Amino acid sequence: MNNSQLRAFHAVALHGGFSKAADKLGLTQPAISDQVKKLEEHFGVLLFHRHKRVVKLTSLGEQLFEITKHKYQLEDQARDLLSAHQALENGSLTIASDTPLYIFPLISRFKRLYPGISVTATFANAEEIIEGLNSFSYDLGIVADVTPEDKFHTIKLAEDPLVAFVSKKHELAHKDDVTLRELSRYPLVLREKRSRTRRLIEEEFKNAELSIRTGVEVQGREAAREAVAAEIGVGLVSKPEFGHDQRLIALPLRDCSAVMTESIVCLKDKMDRQIVQAFFTCNDLPLPDGEIA
Structure with a gap:
């Protein structure tokens, strides 16, 4: 028994005759009759009662028809599922970011075009995001100052200066800007050791031959913001990430050359996914050379 024989039987049973089955399958009536006959002869059974132009299922044929209905219904469901993904009507995308600044506008544009795609946004530091990309936990990452690697497709999203920020009650709050000295x-409110912001600040102080006084070490931007508001020390962050907080004042760093670069990163091995390509394309982000969305 092969699939063409089973499909010919199913078509005859479904449409009530050999001619109609032939039309639906785009074959000749003799070809359909031959496939059904071979199926019957192979198992030594009778699946249809044939009388002139009337075709009726035998009891065994009715049982087999119930099975083939289920089989081809599952095939149709599988085809519909894959076609929906091909048309980007369903599917999922996981994005990890080290800041909420750039991720949501990108997701918003994508969701307007592909509302059926489920998008999960996760937040972590840059090192954790790269680890997640390498382990296939994330489809895309938005990270600060990522080092380009051949295995990644990396597109720069923004390049922002660092600023200091203090409580409005701090003695520096009246100044227009501030120097590293x-x-x-x-005392400074420092992010966790794996934070790219902290690494940049440490490099700037080292290059200026200055020492850092640590007020407190915290995990995450929100914790740093609250620590500065509580007057524990001076915080440092990229300019767009400072945002708006009536308790705090941002101070440009007059002699700091460091900038925070945010990039979107994807393993090249994942760039052939249609969903990933659609995300890049709808946000006007270039694909790797040779890729077609």
């Missing part, structure tokens, strides 16, 4: 006189 001035900051070295005050």
Whole structure:
């Protein structure tokens, strides 16, 4: 028994005759009759009562028809499922970011075009995101100052200066800007050691031959914001990430050359996914050379 024989039987049973089955399958009537006959002869059974132009299922044929209905219904469901994904009507995308600044506008544009795609946004530091990309936990990552690697497709989204920020009650709050040397006189609210912001600040202080006074080490931007508001020390963050907080004042760093670069990153091995390509395309982000969305 092969699939063409079973499909010919199913078509005859479904449409009530050999001619109609032939029309539906785009075959000749003799070809359909031959397939059904071979199926019957192979198992030594009778699946249809044939009388002139009337075709009727035998009891065994009715049982087999119930099975083939289920079989081809499952095939249709599988085809519909895959076609829906091909048309980007269903599916999922997981994005990890080290900041909420850039991720949501990108997701918003994508969801307007592909509302059926489920998108999960996760937040972590840059090192954790790269680890997640390598382990296939995330489809895309938005990370600060990522080092380009051949296995990644990396597109720069933004390049922003660092700023200091203080409580409105802090003695620096009246200034228009501040230098690294001035900051070295005050305790700093530092992010966790794996934070790219912290690494940049440490590099800047080292290059300026200045020491850092640590007020407190915290995990995450919100914790840093609250620590500064509580007057524990001076915080440092990229300019767009400072946002708006009536308790705090941002101070440009006059002599700091460091900038925070945010990039979207994807393993090249995942760039052939249609969903990933659609995300890049709808956000006007270039695909790797040779890729077609």
